[in-house]
Amino acid sequence: MRDILVTLIVFGSLPLILREPAVGVLMWVWISVMNPHTQGWGYAQTFPFAYVIAVATLLSLFVARGPKGLPLLPCTWVLLAFIAWMNVTTVFALFPASAYAQWNKVMKIMLMSLVTMMAIRSRRDVHRLIWVLVVSLGYYGVKGGIFTVRSGGTERVWGPEGSFIGDNNAIALALIMTIPLMYYLHQNSARRWLRHALAGAMLLSALAALGSYSRGGLLAIAAMVLFMWIKSGRKLVLGSIVSLTVPLLLVFMPQRWASRMDSIGDYQADESAQGRINAWHMAYNLARDRLFGGGFEIAEPSTFLQYAPNPADVHAAHSIYFQVLGEHGFIGLGLYLLLGVLTWRTAAAIARQGAGRAEWRWAVSLATMIQASLIGFAVGGAFLSLVYYDVPYYLLAALAAIRVLMRGERPLRRPLLATRRAAKT
Template sequence: MRDILVTLIVLGSLPLILRSPVNGALMWVWISVMNPHTQGWGFATAFPFAMVIALTTLLSLAFTREPRAMPWTPVTLTLLAFVVWMNVTLPFSIFLDDSIRQWQKVMKIMLMTFVCIMLIKSRRDVHRLVWVLAISLGYYGIKGGIFTLRNGGGERVWGPEQTFIGDNNAIALALIMIIPLMFHLRQNSPQRWLRRGLDGAMLLCALAALGSYSRGGLLAIAAMVLYWWLKSGKKAVMGGVLLCAAPLLLLFMPEQWGDRMDSIQNYDMDASAQGRINAWRMAWNLARDRLFGGGFEISDATVFAIYAANPNAVHAAHSIYFQVLGEHGFIGLGLYLLLNWSTWRSASVIIRRAAGHAELDWAASLAAMTQISLVGFAVGGAFLSLLYFDVPYYLMGAIVATRVLVERQLASAKA
């Protein structure tokens, strides 16, 4: 039944995509983030829905009369430079065949990210994009939160298999990132029942993140909440809510959850933590030795034998920063950090320029919540190999579109 439902939704969307390519961009985000076909058990699990959506969107884009100019902002220019550099480093990969396979996946994500940036033009499009992200990840948050309530936190929450968020740590980070976006939707939803539903969804997402037993997720949500409180205009109210909600959530979790979180303090005795540090040292040594890095796939015993302090502890990077460093060298790391800084600065410009304009409150809210979401990703991503996770790139696209809309509206008002 689930396979049929997903198939009907995708096939039913094709005429809408041909009518307007922005519908295809939003469908792509839904397919790539939620991976709804993984929730079935039959033919849909192997059907290339993403390829069908992508090809239909590109076809519609080729013939549409709608505006399709790329907004060349600091964010899009830096993202383009980062993508170009990944293509430059590809021929210098240590394991070229494996790198080409991963390169193909990454370039599909980047291509459709640029398509989304090109097509998201209006406030309505931005709003729909945020809703698609909230629904796609909120589904797993609500499901995981109910699962955690039902078993008393005794079992871990996992994401959909064979996806970016299949690992318990990855699903925790994704759910943490989506909470601020749900809060933005709550602020901009006039219906009372919808606001109450988003309140429940945020609570269940937080509970599911805790139920994942992710130590990196706990650090990410702590950093995000702290930054959120510091930037809040109602520190007393928010502080009171946190003081009431946080202890209840933490006390709900069982003893084994607390034991695992306490192990953060003893990272030097934890094999997993030591394996990650060994992988980080390997990436650092590799980048110092090779200007172009090692390519997309470097988690191999051969590479660790040359560059790692402990050649027998072969691990993935487990860090977005050391992942880009090892795969694309110091130039790649610099471009990636510049990309994130450009996005952050663009969000700050939106907040500053929208101040005092009631009609732009939605833009300031979205920019502020996106910054909070990116704080969670910056902290949690320091312990996960999620460099190519597509959600942060879609948020960058939302910031680009929002800044263009703000500047256009202010210029129009001034004229």
């Protein structure tokens, strides 16, 4: 039944996609973030729904009227430079076969991220994008929160198998990033029942994140909540809610959970932590030795034999920063960090320009909550290999759309050709 439902939704949306590229982007985000086909048991698990939606969206973008270029913003140029650099490092990859397989996946994500930036144009598009992200990830938050309550917190919460967020640590970070987006919708929803539903979803998502037993997730949610409190205009109210809710959540979790969280301060005795540190040393040594890094997929015994302090402990980087460093070198890491800084500055510019203006109150609220999501990603991502996780890039697209709306800029569209024509006349 679930397989049929997903099939009907996807193919039923094709006429809407061909008429409006933004619908195609929303469908793509739903398929790629929620992975609804993994919730079935039949043919839907392997059917190329994403491919069908991507082809329809690209066709729609090509034939649709109106502006179709990328927004003219610094973060756009840096994203393009980062994509170009990943292509260069792939040419010099240590393991060409596995690197190409990963390159194929990453470039699809980057292509659709750029398409998202081209198709998401209006406030309505941005709002719909946030709703799709919240529903897609909130499904696992509500489901995981209920599971945590039923199990008394004794069992771990996992994400959809075979996806970016299948790992317990990854689903925790994804849910933490979603909570500020839920808060934005909560603050900008007129219907009382909807606000109550979003409040419940936030609580269950937080409980699911704790139920994942992710230590990085705990640090991420602490950083995210602190930032939201600092930025809140109602510090006393929000502080009271947090002060009442957090102790209840922590008391609910069993001793087994508390023991695992206590191990954060004793990382020297934790084998998992030591494995990650070993992988970080390997990535650093590799980047020092090779300008282009090792390319995609470098967690191989031969790489650790040459560059790691402990060659026998072959371990994934489990850090967005060291993952980029090892795979794409210091230049790649510089571009990735610059992209994060410029994304943050874009949100800050939106909040600054919209301050005190009623017509942009929604934009200021969303930009601030996206910053909270990015804080969670920056902290939690320090312990996870999620460089190519698509949600941060969709949030960048939302910020770019708002920035262009506020600046009243026209999109970037064949600037060289336009310059040449002007010169001729």
